[in-house]
Amino acid sequence: MNLEYLLKELYFRKRRTLTAIFSLALGICILITINALSSAYTEAARMPLKEIGADITVQRAGNVPENLVGPVFACSAVTIKSDEIKQIRHLQGIQGFGQALLLWVFDADRFTIVLGIDPENPVGPGILRTQMTHGIFLEKGKNQALAEVSYAKNYNIQTGDNVTVGGKTYQISGIVDASKATKIAVANIYLDMVDAQKMAKESKQVQNVSPFESKDANLLFIKANPKQIDALARSIKDIIGEKASITTPASFLKHLGSLFSLSDKFSLATSLMALVITVLIVLKTMAGNLAERSNEIGVLKAVGWSNKDVVSQFLGESILQCLAGGILGLIFTLIATFLLGHMQVNIPIPWEMSPTPHFLPGGGDPVFKTLQLPVTISWRLAAFSIILSTVIGAVTGGLLSRHIARIKPSEVLKNE
Amino acid sequence: MNNILTAVNLSKTFDSLQVVKEVSLTIKNGEFVCLVGKSGSGKTTLLSILSGLEQPTSGTVSINGTSITDSSENELALFRRGKMGFVFQSFHLIPTLCAWENVALPLFPIKMDKEKRKKRAMELLCQMEIDHRADHRPSTLSGGEKQRVAIARALVNRPEIIFADEPTGNLDSETSGAIINILKHLHEKNGMSILMVTHDQDLATSADRIVRMQDGKVVS
Numbered sequence: 001m002n003l004e005y006l007l008k009e010l011y012f013r014k015r016r017t018l019t020a021i022f023s024l025a026l027g028i029c030i031l032i033t034i035n036a037l038s039s040a041y042t043e044a045a046r047m048p049l050k051e052i053g054a055d056i057t058v059q060r061a062g063n064v065p066e067n068l069v070g071p072v073f074a075c076s077a078v079t080i081k082s083d084e085i086k087q088i089r090h091l092q093g094i095q096g097f098g099q100a101l102l103l104w105v106f107d108a109d110r111f112t113i114v115l116g117i118d119p120e121n122p123v124g125p126g127i128l129r130t131q132m133t134h135g136i137f138l139e140k141g142k143n144q145a146l147a148e149v150s151y152a153k154n155y156n157i158q159t160g161d162n163v164t165v166g167g168k169t170y171q172i173s174g175i176v177d178a179s180k181a182t183k184i185a186v187a188n189i190y191l192d193m194v195d196a197q198k199m200a201k202e203s204k205q206v207q208n209v210s211p212f213e214s215k216d217a218n219l220l221f222i223k224a225n226p227k228q229i230d231a232l233a234r235s236i237k238d239i240i241g242e243k244a245s246i247t248t249p250a251s252f253l254k255h256l257g258s259l260f261s262l263s264d265k266f267s268l269a270t271s272l273m274a275l276v277i278t279v280l281i282v283l284k285t286m287a288g289n290l291a292e293r294s295n296e297i298g299v300l301k302a303v304g305w306s307n308k309d310v311v312s313q314f315l316g317e318s319i320l321q322c323l324a325g326g327i328l329g330l331i332f333t334l335i336a337t338f339l340l341g342h343m344q345v346n347i348p349i350p351w352e353m354s355p356t357p358h359f360l361p362g363g364g365d366p367v368f369k370t371l372q373l374p375v376t377i378s379w380r381l382a383a384f385s386i387i388l389s390t391v392i393g394a395v396t397g398g399l400l401s402r403h404i405a406r407i408k409p410s411e412v413l414k415n416e
Numbered sequence: 417m418n419n420i421l422t423a424v425n426l427s428k429t430f431d432s433l434q435v436v437k438e439v440s441l442t443i444k445n446g447e448f449v450c451l452v453g454k455s456g457s458g459k460t461t462l463l464s465i466l467s468g469l470e471q472p473t474s475g476t477v478s479i480n481g482t483s484i485t486d487s488s489e490n491e492l493a494l495f496r497r498g499k500m501g502f503v504f505q506s507f508h509l510i511p512t513l514c515a516w517e518n519v520a521l522p523l524f525p526i527k528m529d530k531e532k533r534k535k536r537a538m539e540l541l542c543q544m545e546i547d548h549r550a551d552h553r554p555s556t557l558s559g560g561e562k563q564r565v566a567i568a569r570a571l572v573n574r575p576e577i578i579f580a581d582e583p584t585g586n587l588d589s590e591t592s593g594a595i596i597n598i599l600k601h602l603h604e605k606n607g608m609s610i611l612m613v614t615h616d617q618d619l620a621t622s623a624d625r626i627v628r629m630q631d632g633k634v635v636s
Contacts, residue, residue, distance in 0.1 A: 002524040005513065012512040299508045302469060303522040303569065304497020306490045410461075410469040413504055413581075 001316040009317055013289070020285040021325040024392065027278025028329025028385045031271045032377060033336045038267040040375040044345050045252035048369045052184050053127045054098065055229050058088070058220035058236055059245040062210050071103045071114070071166045071203040076245065077218040078210035085217060087239050093228030098124025099217035100185060101196040103206075105166045110155070112165050115187035116196020116217075124221035125185050128176050135159035135174025140192055145170035149177045151188035165189055166199050184349065185219065193217075252347055279392055282325075286318055286396050290403055297404055298412035311401040318397030319390055326389025330382055337375045345373050418480075420445045420577050420609045421466060426475035428461055435461050436472070437632040443577070446607040448600070450620040453629035459613045460581055462629065466611065467500055467579040468492040480576060497522055501570030501578040505585035507562040509554040509569075515561075516541060516550040519568040540568035544598065560591035567598055577609040578602070584619060596622050 010017045049055055062078030089097050101116035117125040119138040129137045138144050147157045152175050161172045178186045200212045224232050229248050237244045300310050346368040421443040428436040435458045443449050453459045464470035466477055468484045476485045509518045519537035541547040544564040570578050584592035600622050602608040620626050628636045
């Protein structure tokens with residue numbers, strides 16, 4: 001293969017060269033962008049749970065409280081018994097586990113959403129440790145509470161103040177801005193889990209609707225091996241029963257709607273289609289190139305080039321063009337993903353995960369997690385596209401080499 | 417004097433049409449032979465068979481005692497690269513390569529320094545008095561210049577015989593004369609064996625010997 005000859009052919013036959021390079025670049029760009037977009041939506045769907053340090057949340061639906069007095073359970077989160085928690089905790093694939101207790105507290109002067117949390121556990125609302133605006137985070141056994149920043153502002157609550165919820169008084173150890181961290185498990189007041197469990201156990205309204213013991217909870221947060229999330233969700237449903245409400249990244253993808261939830265099969269089919277069309281265009285361009293240059297091939301053979309010499313020359317052209325197409329495609333993809341990365345996506349939070357009662361102002365409003373689409377190209381995909389381009393070049397060149405071998409110089413060089 | 421080319425009982429049939437019929441021919445070393453005949457007489461087909469570009473239906477061809485009739489396509493390519501030079505009516509230069517690169521084209525598959533290749537091509541372009549156009553592409557050359565480049569290309573591998581198929585067919589009479597003079601010069605000064613196909617009787621007089629073809633047969 002003569003490189004100078006090869007480069008001159010590509011340079012002086014600009015139209016064909018550019019058609020082949022741009023077709024392939026476009027195909028590669030579509031292929032990688034669709035895959036990157038699909039991964040981005042999958043990653044985006046993980047975000048609401050990831051923010052709370054979990055991959056799965058578990059709740060159980062129950063009955064509406066009879067009277068909205070004192071501490072009650074939301075109908076979307078009633079008791080999960082301690083023995084059920086124990087069973088779930090020992091399932092295979094679980095990498096981290098947290099529990100919480102959500103209560104609506106109807107006091108005479110105010111309504112408060114209370115969340116009992118394990119302050120030392122990073123899986124679940126314990127992650128709020130990083131979102132403190134004033135004071136210190138909860139400490140176990142100290143009868144403390146955290147106030148959410150907007151609630152604190154409404155009721156003029158400051159660090160060190162005492163706040164009474166459900167007839168019990170707690171000292172505010174700090175103010176937390178939960179909205180920046182998560183849309184799930186947002187509350188007005190955060191208590192130590194033990195204090196919240198005590199409050200629930202002593203509440204008649206809670207006990208009437210859903211019997212509760214001091215080791216029970218009503219919200220579970222599970223960090224799991226990504227490959228085992230769906231299997232775990234099924235096992236948890238078996239334990240909790242029909243009324244289980246299990247949220248996984250797949251649930252968020254479903255909420256995003258069919259347009260956004262590019263399934264693996266859809267992206268695979270689209271990618272393959274783009275690839276096939278690209279290969280056909282490249283093949284057509286190369287075939288046209290050969291037809292245009294059959295005289296040239298005849299001359300090469302007449303002056304002593306063997307079939308192998310001619311084929312390697314044309315194969316080199318084909319591979320180089322496709323390689324250039326692959327690299328250009330990657331550049332196109334970088335631009336496309338950079339632009340798509342500025343796109344904002346609203347992920348709807350399922351109503352059962354929204355802590356505000358629907359009968360209160362703003363309670364029925366849809367809640368969204370808004371984030372920038374995390375579109376990135378993995379180095380594996382980039383390497384794959386370059387290899388793929390080279391393979392397309394080699395295969396196309398290889399397919400056409402049979403045609404090259406059939407060209408007889410005596411036929412193409414006959415006098416015009 | 418030894419024969420550089422010996423052809424015995426050559427025939428070529430395309431479908432049911434026999435275009436070369438039982439032709440036997442010899443060319444001596446250093447001989448300039450002109451193959452003349454009307455259009456369709458089979459002279460170009462005969463030249464293609466003699467140069468190994470086409471296989472005969474029957475008969476044999478030997479170059480310097482080596483039979484090329486049963487050789488594979490690749491063996492023939494190597495044989496052409498080492499022992500033959502070609503000049504075509506339509507020049508058949510590669511449009512994307514400049515003049516010196518076109519001359520060096522047969523040397524591309526050989527492992528040879530670019531400098532050596534260029535030096536050899538430039539020597540020949542100088543011999544053809546066209547070295548000042550070495551870096552020009554064919555589209556910027558006149559017909560005569562293109563044919564000089566094509567002759568230089570035919571000589572680059574130091575062939576034993578040159579096959580020229582209507583080399584002046586696309587040229588005006590003045591340029592045709594110049595091209596024939598170059599071929600005559602190569603024959604007289606360098607002792608080059610040449611087989612030239614032409615339908616121009618006047619040009620044929622430049623050759624040592626004229627072979628006439630009619631209806632696929634050698635008639636004189």
